[in-house]
Amino acid sequence: MEIDTGTTELLCSVRDGVALITLNRPEARNAMSPDLTEALRNQIKARGDDDAVGALLITGAGTAFCSGGDVKGMGGRGPRGQMSYEERLADLRWRQTHLTGALVAVRKPTIAALPGAAAGAGLAIALACDIRIAAKSAFCTTGYAKIGLSGDYGISWLLTRTIGPMRARELMFTSEKVGAERCEQIGLVNRVVDDAKLQEEAFAFAKSLAEGPRVALRHMKDNLDEALHIDYSLAHHREAERLVQSSRTEDHKEAVASFVEKRKPVFKGR
CATH class of the missing domain: 1.10.12 (Lyase 2-enoyl-coa Hydratase; Chain  A, domain 2)
Structure with missing residues (x-):
């Protein structure tokens, strides 16, 4: 069953008890746009509450999972650049709570399938899921240090609890690109599969959980x-x-x- 998300930038379907949610801006490596993030927030809440859904599987179209925020709209260039400090703070807190905060709060198994880069806030979305399955060509990076930002969407909390404080500090400070095999070694992803088999194996895994008690x-x-x-x-x-x-x-x-x-x-x- 196809779900109308209100935008072509996010696709959603429900099959065999699995809600497959696909970030669909491949030309921008699935960077977070206003339309995409609004639809993603809505689908996380709706599918989390949907009795027909037993598991959520989030992935990205093309060769990336999510490259994070749209850098071209940063540095005061976008509409949020006109906000006061208080307005911007309230806006970001709301967006974080209703995206990664809502994803962590879902009481069903959640899986992220990474066909490629998971960077910045995109990595935070993956970390907010219970399980991460990566294609061999995928990589993860915090990315914030490279654009002079300290992190958002709960990435510091999520990263620390996933790989421990020592590794989390290293990845936050350096913005190192961590390949899929090393991601598995340090516990950043649960398993690595061949690129061509990612979607098939991730869906099969999600389906097995959706069929569970x-x-x-x-x-x-x-x-x-x-x-x-x-x-x-x-x-x-x-x-x-x-x-x-x-x-x-x-x-x-x-x-x-x-x-x-x-x-x-x-x-x-x-």
Whole structure:
């Protein structure tokens, strides 16, 4: 099913429980434009709330994932250059909250498929997803130091929690281009696949998650998110609550029955 996103700069379809969201400005390496980012914000929220969707897969058209902000509109050249400091601050905070903030808040598995560059805010979008799958020719770079900026869209927080403070500082300070294989070595992406197989393998992976026990997966995300900032004792209590809740679902009963009957489970998401 094709979804009308309101712009050709963002494509969205829902198939086999997967919402495939494609940044579609290949001529600009999928740089973030006002139309693209507005549509992306809307689709993250809508597909995150859509009961027909079990997983979100975000990718880019052409040979890039997302090259970040449009540099040509920076340096006071764009419309935001006319804003006061307070206006610009409020505007950026709102845009961050409703893009990467909303993506982190989605209680379904989220996957980023990187056919090429993920740079700056584009890297932040990829980092806001649960899983990252990269083509062999892809690379990641923070990019901010090269344009005299300090970072936005939560990249410092996301990067630190993904690869640790030492690596995060190195990549932020240097804007180094990190190839796909090294990205996998340092934990920036989960796996690397052949360029020609990226979309196929990423969709198959997303589909496998969409077919999973959705209540249990939602509880897993809650447990894993909380593990970053609560103590072990509280984590025990929260895990126990969510496991008991999961045990009362139809999906759990189906999983047990399928195990006994030696067949693949068919989960209903309830």
